[in-house]
Amino acid sequence: xxxxxxxxxxxxxxxxxxxxxxxxxxxxxxxxxxxxLPTIRxxxxxxxxxxxxxxxxxxxxxxxxxxxxxxxxGAFISKPVEERAKLMRKAQVIAQSAVERLRALGATEEEIRxxxxxxxxxxxxxxxxxxxx
Amino acid sequence: MSDVVIETSGLRKLFDGHPxxxxxxxxxxxxxxxxxxxxxxxxxxxxxxxxxxxxxxxGGQVRVFGExxxxxxxxxxxxRRIGFVSENKDLYPYMTVRxxxxxxxxxxxxxxxxxxxxxxxxxxxxxxxxxxxxxxGMRTSLMLLLAISHRAxxxxxxxxxxGLDPAVTEIxxxxxxxxxxxxxxxxxxxxxxxxxxxxxxxxxxxIERGRAVVGGVLDDLRARYQRLRIVxxxxxxxxxxxxxxxxxxxxxxTVSILASRNVEAIVQRARSLSGASVERxxxxxxxxxxxxxxxx
Numbered sequence: 001x002x003x004x005x006x007x008x009x010x011x012x013x014x015x016x017x018x019x020x021x022x023x024x025x026x027x028x029x030x031x032x033x034x035x036x037l038p039t040i041r042x043x044x045x046x047x048x049x050x051x052x053x054x055x056x057x058x059x060x061x062x063x064x065x066x067x068x069x070x071x072x073x074g075a076f077i078s079k080p081v082e083e084r085a086k087l088m089r090k091a092q093v094i095a096q097s098a099v100e101r102l103r104a105l106g107a108t109e110e111e112i113r114x115x116x117x118x119x120x121x122x123x124x125x126x127x128x129x130x131x132x133x
Numbered sequence: 134m135s136d137v138v139i140e141t142s143g144l145r146k147l148f149d150g151h152p153x154x155x156x157x158x159x160x161x162x163x164x165x166x167x168x169x170x171x172x173x174x175x176x177x178x179x180x181x182x183x184x185x186x187x188x189x190x191x192g193g194q195v196r197v198f199g200e201x202x203x204x205x206x207x208x209x210x211x212x213r214r215i216g217f218v219s220e221n222k223d224l225y226p227y228m229t230v231r232x233x234x235x236x237x238x239x240x241x242x243x244x245x246x247x248x249x250x251x252x253x254x255x256x257x258x259x260x261x262x263x264x265x266x267x268x269x270g271m272r273t274s275l276m277l278l279l280a281i282s283h284r285a286x287x288x289x290x291x292x293x294x295x296g297l298d299p300a301v302t303e304i305x306x307x308x309x310x311x312x313x314x315x316x317x318x319x320x321x322x323x324x325x326x327x328x329x330x331x332x333x334x335x336x337x338x339x340i341e342r343g344r345a346v347v348g349g350v351l352d353d354l355r356a357r358y359q360r361l362r363i364v365x366x367x368x369x370x371x372x373x374x375x376x377x378x379x380x381x382x383x384x385x386x387t388v389s390i391l392a393s394r395n396v397e398a399i400v401q402r403a404r405s406l407s408g409a410s411v412e413r414x415x416x417x418x419x420x421x422x423x424x425x426x427x428x429x
Binding site: 012048052 | 164165166303306307310311313314315327328331332333334335351352353355356358401404410411412414415416417418419420
Protein backbone atom coordinates (compact mmCIF):
# COMPACT_ATOMS: atom_id res chain seq x y z
CA UNK A 1 0.00 0.00 0.00
CA UNK A 2 2.80 2.42 0.72
CA UNK A 3 4.46 4.48 -1.96
CA UNK A 4 7.77 4.76 -0.10
CA UNK A 5 10.80 3.29 -1.86
CA UNK A 6 14.16 3.40 -0.15
CA UNK A 7 17.59 2.69 -1.57
CA UNK A 8 19.70 1.12 1.20
CA UNK A 9 22.96 1.09 -0.77
CA UNK A 10 22.89 4.71 -1.95
CA UNK A 11 24.81 5.87 1.12
CA UNK A 12 22.11 8.37 2.09
CA UNK A 13 20.92 7.66 5.66
CA UNK A 14 17.71 5.64 5.46
CA UNK A 15 15.85 7.72 8.05
CA UNK A 16 16.59 10.82 5.94
CA UNK A 17 15.34 9.04 2.80
CA UNK A 18 12.14 8.12 4.58
CA UNK A 19 11.66 11.65 5.95
CA UNK A 20 12.24 13.08 2.49
CA UNK A 21 9.61 10.80 0.98
CA UNK A 22 7.03 11.67 3.62
CA UNK A 23 7.66 15.38 3.03
CA UNK A 24 7.41 14.79 -0.72
CA UNK A 25 4.12 12.93 -0.31
CA UNK A 26 2.76 15.91 1.65
CA UNK A 27 3.99 18.39 -0.95
CA UNK A 28 2.33 16.54 -3.81
CA UNK A 29 -0.85 16.14 -1.83
CA UNK A 30 -0.61 12.34 -1.67
CA UNK A 31 -0.71 12.71 2.12
CA UNK A 32 -2.91 15.38 3.71
CA UNK A 33 -3.35 16.79 7.20
CA UNK A 34 -4.82 14.15 9.49
CA UNK A 35 -3.76 11.22 7.31
CA UNK A 36 -2.17 8.38 9.24
CA LEU A 37 1.25 7.01 8.38
CA PRO A 38 1.71 3.22 8.53
CA THR A 39 2.57 1.89 11.99
CA ILE A 40 6.25 1.42 12.70
CA ARG A 41 5.94 -2.34 12.61
CA UNK A 42 3.91 -2.41 9.41
CA UNK A 43 6.30 -0.09 7.59
CA UNK A 44 9.40 -1.97 8.81
CA UNK A 45 7.94 -5.24 7.54
CA UNK A 46 6.69 -3.86 4.27
CA UNK A 47 9.95 -2.12 3.35
CA UNK A 48 12.06 -4.86 5.02
CA UNK A 49 13.93 -2.28 7.04
CA UNK A 50 14.92 -1.81 10.67
CA UNK A 51 12.11 -0.61 12.92
CA UNK A 52 14.54 1.54 14.93
CA UNK A 53 15.25 3.45 11.73
CA UNK A 54 11.53 4.01 11.15
CA UNK A 55 11.23 5.25 14.75
CA UNK A 56 14.06 7.68 14.16
CA UNK A 57 12.44 9.03 10.98
CA UNK A 58 9.05 9.49 12.67
CA UNK A 59 10.63 11.21 15.69
CA UNK A 60 12.56 13.61 13.47
CA UNK A 61 9.43 14.33 11.43
CA UNK A 62 7.62 15.09 14.66
CA UNK A 63 10.46 17.37 15.69
CA UNK A 64 10.09 19.21 12.36
CA UNK A 65 6.36 19.51 12.87
CA UNK A 66 5.48 17.38 9.85
CA UNK A 67 3.74 14.67 11.86
CA UNK A 68 2.11 14.36 15.25
CA UNK A 69 2.79 11.21 17.23
CA UNK A 70 -0.31 10.32 19.19
CA UNK A 71 0.55 7.85 21.89
CA UNK A 72 -0.71 4.37 21.11
CA UNK A 73 -2.42 5.53 17.93
CA GLY A 74 0.38 6.27 15.52
CA ALA A 75 1.76 9.09 13.39
CA PHE A 76 -0.50 11.61 11.66
CA ILE A 77 0.30 14.36 9.19
CA SER A 78 0.03 17.64 11.08
CA LYS A 79 -2.09 20.63 10.09
CA PRO A 80 0.55 23.41 9.75
CA VAL A 81 2.53 21.32 7.33
CA GLU A 82 -0.28 21.70 4.81
CA GLU A 83 0.43 25.43 4.66
CA ARG A 84 4.05 24.59 3.91
CA ALA A 85 2.86 22.25 1.21
CA LYS A 86 0.92 25.09 -0.43
CA LEU A 87 4.09 27.20 -0.44
CA MET A 88 5.95 24.26 -1.99
CA ARG A 89 3.37 23.93 -4.74
CA LYS A 90 3.89 27.63 -5.60
CA ALA A 91 7.66 27.14 -5.48
CA GLN A 92 7.27 24.16 -7.76
CA VAL A 93 5.86 26.46 -10.48
CA ILE A 94 8.89 28.76 -10.17
CA ALA A 95 11.33 25.85 -10.28
CA GLN A 96 9.51 24.42 -13.29
CA SER A 97 9.79 27.63 -15.28
CA ALA A 98 13.48 28.04 -14.33
CA VAL A 99 14.21 24.52 -15.51
CA GLU A 100 12.28 25.08 -18.75
CA ARG A 101 14.26 28.26 -19.48
CA LEU A 102 17.57 26.50 -18.79
CA ARG A 103 16.45 23.68 -21.05
CA ALA A 104 15.69 26.21 -23.78
CA LEU A 105 19.24 27.56 -23.40
CA GLY A 106 20.49 24.05 -24.13
CA ALA A 107 21.58 23.01 -20.64
CA THR A 108 21.43 19.26 -19.99
CA GLU A 109 19.67 17.68 -17.05
CA GLU A 110 22.98 16.96 -15.34
CA GLU A 111 24.16 20.55 -15.87
CA ILE A 112 20.95 21.95 -14.44
CA ARG A 113 21.32 19.76 -11.39
CA UNK A 114 24.89 20.96 -10.93
CA UNK A 115 23.83 24.60 -11.28
CA UNK A 116 21.29 24.21 -8.51
CA UNK A 117 23.77 22.33 -6.33
CA UNK A 118 26.39 25.03 -6.84
CA UNK A 119 23.97 27.83 -5.97
CA UNK A 120 22.92 26.07 -2.81
CA UNK A 121 26.54 25.30 -1.84
CA UNK A 122 27.55 28.93 -2.39
CA UNK A 123 24.62 30.07 -0.26
CA UNK A 124 25.61 27.65 2.49
CA UNK A 125 29.23 28.84 2.36
CA UNK A 126 28.11 32.48 2.67
CA UNK A 127 25.98 31.63 5.65
CA UNK A 128 28.89 29.84 7.31
CA UNK A 129 31.22 32.80 6.70
CA UNK A 130 28.59 35.22 7.98
CA UNK A 131 28.30 33.17 11.14
CA UNK A 132 32.06 33.19 11.71
CA UNK A 133 32.48 36.95 11.39
CA MET B 134 16.26 -5.82 31.00
CA SER B 135 19.86 -4.67 31.00
CA ASP B 136 20.68 -1.84 28.64
CA VAL B 137 23.29 -3.87 26.80
CA VAL B 138 22.75 -7.35 25.36
CA ILE B 139 26.29 -8.12 24.21
CA GLU B 140 29.35 -6.41 25.56
CA THR B 141 32.97 -7.27 24.94
CA SER B 142 35.96 -5.24 25.99
CA GLY B 143 39.53 -5.96 25.04
CA LEU B 144 38.49 -9.47 24.08
CA ARG B 145 41.37 -11.68 22.95
CA LYS B 146 41.86 -15.21 21.67
CA LEU B 147 45.08 -16.78 20.53
CA PHE B 148 45.38 -19.84 18.33
CA ASP B 149 48.92 -21.30 18.31
CA GLY B 150 50.28 -17.97 19.45
CA HIS B 151 48.50 -16.02 16.72
CA PRO B 152 45.77 -13.59 17.73
CA UNK B 153 42.42 -14.45 16.08
CA UNK B 154 40.62 -11.90 18.19
CA UNK B 155 42.85 -9.07 19.33
CA UNK B 156 41.35 -6.54 21.73
CA UNK B 157 37.80 -6.49 20.42
CA UNK B 158 35.29 -3.99 21.82
CA UNK B 159 31.64 -4.49 20.90
CA UNK B 160 28.41 -3.13 22.33
CA UNK B 161 25.06 -4.44 21.13
CA UNK B 162 22.02 -2.69 22.65
CA UNK B 163 18.68 -4.49 23.04
CA UNK B 164 16.37 -4.52 20.05
CA UNK B 165 19.05 -3.73 17.52
CA UNK B 166 19.88 -5.65 14.37
CA UNK B 167 23.65 -5.69 14.41
CA UNK B 168 25.60 -6.50 11.24
CA UNK B 169 29.02 -8.01 11.93
CA UNK B 170 31.32 -7.64 8.94
CA UNK B 171 34.81 -8.65 8.04
CA UNK B 172 36.84 -10.58 5.50
CA UNK B 173 37.35 -14.30 5.78
CA UNK B 174 39.74 -14.98 8.64
CA UNK B 175 39.16 -11.59 10.26
CA UNK B 176 37.88 -13.27 13.43
CA UNK B 177 34.09 -13.24 13.00
CA UNK B 178 33.36 -16.90 13.74
CA UNK B 179 35.87 -17.00 16.61
CA UNK B 180 34.14 -13.97 18.13
CA UNK B 181 30.76 -15.66 17.79
CA UNK B 182 32.08 -18.81 19.47
CA UNK B 183 33.45 -16.66 22.31
CA UNK B 184 30.06 -14.93 22.68
CA UNK B 185 28.34 -18.29 23.02
CA UNK B 186 30.85 -19.67 25.49
CA UNK B 187 32.03 -22.39 23.09
CA UNK B 188 35.56 -21.05 23.48
CA UNK B 189 37.38 -19.66 26.48
CA UNK B 190 38.79 -16.21 25.91
CA UNK B 191 42.49 -15.49 26.26
CA GLY B 192 41.87 -12.13 27.90
CA GLY B 193 39.40 -9.30 28.13
CA GLN B 194 35.72 -9.53 28.93
CA VAL B 195 32.61 -10.87 27.31
CA ARG B 196 29.16 -10.51 28.82
CA VAL B 197 25.79 -11.45 27.37
CA PHE B 198 22.69 -10.14 29.15
CA GLY B 199 25.12 -8.77 31.71
CA GLU B 200 26.46 -12.20 32.65
CA UNK B 201 29.62 -14.10 31.84
CA UNK B 202 29.00 -16.84 29.26
CA UNK B 203 31.28 -19.46 30.80
CA UNK B 204 31.54 -20.76 34.33
CA UNK B 205 28.92 -21.36 37.01
CA UNK B 206 27.50 -17.81 37.13
CA UNK B 207 26.15 -17.58 33.59
CA UNK B 208 26.68 -20.42 31.22
CA UNK B 209 23.64 -22.56 30.53
CA UNK B 210 21.07 -20.06 31.82
CA UNK B 211 22.37 -17.32 29.55
CA UNK B 212 22.67 -19.66 26.59
CA ARG B 213 19.02 -20.66 26.86
CA ARG B 214 18.10 -17.08 25.99
CA ILE B 215 20.14 -17.25 22.78
CA GLY B 216 19.16 -18.76 19.44
CA PHE B 217 22.12 -19.73 17.31
CA VAL B 218 22.65 -20.53 13.65
CA SER B 219 26.15 -21.84 13.09
CA GLU B 220 28.44 -21.22 10.18
CA ASN B 221 28.25 -24.82 8.96
CA LYS B 222 24.53 -25.22 9.72
CA ASP B 223 25.38 -28.54 11.36
CA LEU B 224 22.56 -30.57 12.91
CA TYR B 225 22.27 -34.29 13.68
CA PRO B 226 22.25 -35.67 10.12
CA TYR B 227 20.39 -38.91 10.94
CA MET B 228 17.30 -37.14 12.30
CA THR B 229 14.37 -36.01 10.22
CA VAL B 230 13.05 -32.45 10.34
CA ARG B 231 10.18 -33.56 12.58
CA UNK B 232 12.52 -35.50 14.89
CA UNK B 233 14.95 -32.63 15.45
CA UNK B 234 12.05 -30.32 16.29
CA UNK B 235 10.68 -32.86 18.79
CA UNK B 236 14.18 -33.34 20.18
CA UNK B 237 14.78 -29.60 20.65
CA UNK B 238 11.37 -28.55 21.99
CA UNK B 239 11.67 -29.93 25.60
CA UNK B 240 14.82 -27.91 26.29
CA UNK B 241 12.88 -24.67 26.04
CA UNK B 242 9.84 -24.03 28.26
CA UNK B 243 8.81 -21.03 26.17
CA UNK B 244 8.61 -23.00 22.92
CA UNK B 245 6.24 -21.40 20.41
CA UNK B 246 4.33 -24.08 18.54
CA UNK B 247 2.64 -21.36 16.47
CA UNK B 248 6.01 -20.10 15.21
CA UNK B 249 7.17 -23.67 14.57
CA UNK B 250 4.14 -24.29 12.29
CA UNK B 251 4.46 -20.90 10.65
CA UNK B 252 8.10 -21.38 9.72
CA UNK B 253 7.67 -24.98 8.58
CA UNK B 254 5.25 -23.57 6.06
CA UNK B 255 7.12 -20.38 5.16
CA UNK B 256 10.40 -22.23 4.61
CA UNK B 257 8.62 -25.09 2.89
CA UNK B 258 10.43 -27.72 4.96
CA UNK B 259 9.52 -31.39 4.38
CA UNK B 260 8.88 -32.82 7.92
CA UNK B 261 9.88 -36.40 7.10
CA UNK B 262 13.08 -35.75 5.24
CA UNK B 263 16.41 -36.61 6.89
CA UNK B 264 18.69 -33.67 7.64
CA UNK B 265 21.45 -35.38 5.67
CA UNK B 266 19.22 -35.11 2.61
CA UNK B 267 18.47 -31.38 3.01
CA UNK B 268 20.14 -28.70 0.92
CA UNK B 269 22.28 -26.16 2.77
CA GLY B 270 19.54 -23.58 2.32
CA MET B 271 17.01 -25.92 3.91
CA ARG B 272 19.35 -26.70 6.81
CA THR B 273 19.78 -22.96 7.37
CA SER B 274 16.02 -22.48 7.32
CA LEU B 275 15.61 -25.35 9.79
CA MET B 276 18.21 -23.87 12.15
CA LEU B 277 16.44 -20.53 11.97
CA LEU B 278 13.14 -22.25 12.75
CA LEU B 279 14.64 -23.88 15.85
CA ALA B 280 16.33 -20.66 16.98
CA ILE B 281 13.21 -18.53 16.50
CA SER B 282 10.68 -21.02 17.92
CA HIS B 283 12.43 -21.34 21.27
CA ARG B 284 11.66 -17.68 21.76
CA ALA B 285 15.23 -16.54 21.98
CA UNK B 286 15.73 -12.98 23.15
CA UNK B 287 18.97 -12.85 21.21
CA UNK B 288 19.65 -14.45 17.84
CA UNK B 289 23.29 -15.01 16.93
CA UNK B 290 23.49 -15.89 13.27
CA UNK B 291 26.71 -16.80 11.51
CA UNK B 292 26.12 -16.01 7.83
CA UNK B 293 22.40 -16.87 7.96
CA UNK B 294 21.72 -16.27 4.27
CA UNK B 295 24.76 -17.99 2.83
CA GLY B 296 23.64 -20.49 0.20
CA LEU B 297 20.02 -19.32 0.21
CA ASP B 298 18.35 -18.40 -3.05
CA PRO B 299 17.23 -14.76 -3.39
CA ALA B 300 13.57 -15.59 -2.72
CA VAL B 301 14.31 -17.41 0.55
CA THR B 302 16.83 -14.71 1.51
CA GLU B 303 14.10 -12.10 1.16
CA ILE B 304 11.80 -14.17 3.37
CA UNK B 305 14.50 -14.56 6.02
CA UNK B 306 15.27 -10.83 6.04
CA UNK B 307 11.57 -10.00 6.28
CA UNK B 308 11.11 -12.40 9.20
CA UNK B 309 14.16 -11.02 11.04
CA UNK B 310 12.83 -7.49 10.68
CA UNK B 311 9.40 -8.66 11.87
CA UNK B 312 10.87 -10.42 14.93
CA UNK B 313 12.86 -7.36 15.84
CA UNK B 314 9.84 -5.06 15.37
CA UNK B 315 7.21 -7.19 17.10
CA UNK B 316 9.13 -9.07 19.80
CA UNK B 317 12.07 -6.75 20.32
CA UNK B 318 14.45 -9.63 19.60
CA UNK B 319 18.08 -8.55 19.39
CA UNK B 320 19.79 -9.92 16.30
CA UNK B 321 23.55 -10.23 15.86
CA UNK B 322 24.51 -11.57 12.45
CA UNK B 323 27.63 -11.90 10.38
CA UNK B 324 27.45 -11.63 6.63
CA UNK B 325 29.41 -11.03 3.46
CA UNK B 326 26.28 -9.70 1.77
CA UNK B 327 26.73 -5.98 2.32
CA UNK B 328 23.46 -5.24 0.52
CA UNK B 329 21.41 -7.17 3.07
CA UNK B 330 23.32 -5.65 5.98
CA UNK B 331 22.58 -2.19 4.55
CA UNK B 332 18.95 -3.14 4.26
CA UNK B 333 18.11 -4.44 7.75
CA UNK B 334 20.91 -3.50 10.17
CA UNK B 335 20.69 -0.40 12.33
CA UNK B 336 24.20 -0.94 13.68
CA UNK B 337 27.35 -2.45 12.25
CA UNK B 338 30.90 -3.26 13.18
CA UNK B 339 33.68 -4.06 10.73
CA ILE B 340 36.34 -6.33 12.17
CA GLU B 341 39.82 -6.60 10.72
CA ARG B 342 42.58 -8.75 12.21
CA GLY B 343 40.52 -9.40 15.31
CA ARG B 344 39.79 -5.76 16.07
CA ALA B 345 36.81 -3.50 15.36
CA VAL B 346 37.99 -0.87 12.88
CA VAL B 347 34.63 0.82 12.24
CA GLY B 348 31.44 0.64 14.24
CA GLY B 349 28.28 2.46 15.15
CA VAL B 350 24.81 3.36 14.01
CA LEU B 351 24.70 2.66 10.29
CA ASP B 352 22.77 5.82 9.40
CA ASP B 353 25.36 7.86 11.31
CA LEU B 354 28.15 6.22 9.32
CA ARG B 355 26.25 7.00 6.12
CA ALA B 356 26.09 10.64 7.20
CA ARG B 357 29.72 10.78 8.31
CA TYR B 358 31.31 9.27 5.22
CA GLN B 359 31.23 11.24 1.98
CA ARG B 360 33.13 11.24 -1.25
CA LEU B 361 34.29 14.71 -2.29
CA ARG B 362 35.32 15.77 -5.76
CA ILE B 363 37.20 19.03 -5.81
CA VAL B 364 38.08 20.74 -9.05
CA UNK B 365 40.71 23.50 -8.97
CA UNK B 366 41.26 26.24 -11.55
CA UNK B 367 44.85 25.12 -11.93
CA UNK B 368 46.87 22.28 -10.54
CA UNK B 369 47.25 22.99 -6.82
CA UNK B 370 50.30 22.81 -4.57
CA UNK B 371 50.06 19.95 -2.05
CA UNK B 372 47.27 20.69 0.43
CA UNK B 373 47.27 19.64 4.06
CA UNK B 374 43.76 18.37 4.63
CA UNK B 375 42.02 18.21 8.01
CA UNK B 376 41.85 14.84 9.76
CA UNK B 377 39.32 12.48 8.29
CA UNK B 378 40.46 12.98 4.70
CA UNK B 379 41.20 9.37 3.69
CA UNK B 380 42.64 8.14 0.43
CA UNK B 381 43.27 11.51 -1.21
CA UNK B 382 43.82 11.03 -4.93
CA UNK B 383 44.83 13.73 -7.35
CA UNK B 384 44.46 13.64 -11.10
CA UNK B 385 45.58 16.94 -12.62
CA UNK B 386 43.22 19.64 -11.38
CA THR B 387 40.81 17.16 -9.79
CA VAL B 388 41.20 15.86 -6.25
CA SER B 389 39.06 13.03 -4.92
CA ILE B 390 38.77 12.48 -1.17
CA LEU B 391 36.95 9.91 0.91
CA ALA B 392 36.00 11.77 4.07
CA SER B 393 35.46 9.52 7.08
CA ARG B 394 34.59 12.46 9.36
CA ASN B 395 35.02 16.23 9.54
CA VAL B 396 33.35 16.55 6.14
CA GLU B 397 32.39 20.18 6.74
CA ALA B 398 35.94 21.15 7.74
CA ILE B 399 37.36 19.46 4.64
CA VAL B 400 34.82 21.16 2.38
CA GLN B 401 35.62 24.52 3.97
CA ARG B 402 39.34 23.96 3.52
CA ALA B 403 38.73 23.20 -0.16
CA ARG B 404 36.54 26.26 -0.61
CA SER B 405 39.19 28.46 1.02
CA LEU B 406 41.56 27.58 -1.82
CA SER B 407 40.91 29.94 -4.69
CA GLY B 408 38.65 28.82 -7.43
CA ALA B 409 37.91 25.35 -6.12
CA SER B 410 34.48 23.87 -6.70
CA VAL B 411 33.37 21.02 -4.47
CA GLU B 412 30.87 18.27 -5.18
CA ARG B 413 29.74 15.83 -2.49
CA UNK B 414 28.53 12.28 -3.01
CA UNK B 415 27.09 9.80 -0.54
CA UNK B 416 29.09 6.66 0.18
CA UNK B 417 27.63 3.18 0.55
CA UNK B 418 28.69 0.50 3.00
CA UNK B 419 30.69 -1.32 0.34
CA UNK B 420 33.00 1.63 -0.15
CA UNK B 421 33.39 2.10 3.62
CA UNK B 422 34.13 -1.62 4.00
CA UNK B 423 36.74 -1.68 1.23
CA UNK B 424 38.43 1.44 2.57
CA UNK B 425 38.98 -0.21 5.95
CA UNK B 426 39.90 -3.76 5.02
CA UNK B 427 42.02 -3.11 1.97
CA UNK B 428 45.18 -5.17 2.32
CA UNK B 429 47.78 -2.77 3.60
